[in-house]
Amino acid sequence: xxxxxxxxxxxxxxxxxxxxxxxxxxxxxxxxxxxxxxxxxxxxxxxxxxxxxxxxxxxxxxxxxxxxxxxxxxxxxxxxxxxxxxxxxxxxxxxxxxxxxxxxxxxxxxxxxxxxxxxxxxxxxxxxxxxxxxxxxxxxxxxx
Amino acid sequence: xxxxxxxxxxxxxxxxxxxxxxxxxxxxxxxxxxxxxxxxxxxxxxxxxxxxxxxxxxxxxxxxxxxxxxxxxxxxxxxxxxxxxxxxxxxxxxxxxxxxxxxxxxxxxxx
Numbered sequence: 001x002x003x004x005x006x007x008x009x010x011x012x013x014x015x016x017x018x019x020x021x022x023x024x025x026x027x028x029x030x031x032x033x034x035x036x037x038x039x040x041x042x043x044x045x046x047x048x049x050x051x052x053x054x055x056x057x058x059x060x061x062x063x064x065x066x067x068x069x070x071x072x073x074x075x076x077x078x079x080x081x082x083x084x085x086x087x088x089x090x091x092x093x094x095x096x097x098x099x100x101x102x103x104x105x106x107x108x109x110x111x112x113x114x115x116x117x118x119x120x121x122x123x124x125x126x127x128x129x130x131x132x133x134x135x136x137x138x139x140x141x142x143x144x
Numbered sequence: 145x146x147x148x149x150x151x152x153x154x155x156x157x158x159x160x161x162x163x164x165x166x167x168x169x170x171x172x173x174x175x176x177x178x179x180x181x182x183x184x185x186x187x188x189x190x191x192x193x194x195x196x197x198x199x200x201x202x203x204x205x206x207x208x209x210x211x212x213x214x215x216x217x218x219x220x221x222x223x224x225x226x227x228x229x230x231x232x233x234x235x236x237x238x239x240x241x242x243x244x245x246x247x248x249x250x251x252x253x254x255x
Contacts, residue, residue: 015167015168016168018166018199019164019168040227043197043227044199044230047166047197047199048199048200051167051200055167098236101239101240104215105211105215105240106211106214106215108210108211108240109207110205110207110208111200111201111204113200113204113235117231117235121234
């Protein structure tokens, strides 16, 4: 049986939610013998996920809880992000299509890239709504 | 949001003196860029050599900064780290900006 290493922690939904989560997850990996450069998308994915929770689930309110569960296997980091905020619109994940860019410069989009990046950089992405909580789970590969 | 500005040749060079352009500073970045580039010449080079990380909010703020220059002025980028370049490439925003490996190459290239 592969050895599992797990951690649970909470971050506040304030403006530094993403940075705090990234620091904690990076330290968790390092403590368990995994250099950050072996999980190069960790920072970007956690930033996008936490930003979405803060902006959309919690409508930019501070002082709300965001719970994280990490599970490190030999070649993946499994992450579950739980919040107690608003449900995902239509009860499901946004498509996260690649941004369309063939338009005049002044009309280029300034947002809407987050879900595309999350989908592109994770595997096993799954959203569940359970008892007024949002559960977002995904897997990040650990490379050589 | 710590940005410095200089003129090199015909270009205004703005250097980001922060390691991260992310959601927590994106609005300040956009606002500071607007003030610094109000009277910019035709070409502005944004030097990102000290920036280790951007997220989609940071990318959006850089796009917004380009749009703030108006259709007649250009925003080029220099010094993208591997992680920053990855965000531009994945979203194909690397096709929208002139991107140079470092400031010296950027200033030597014609506008």
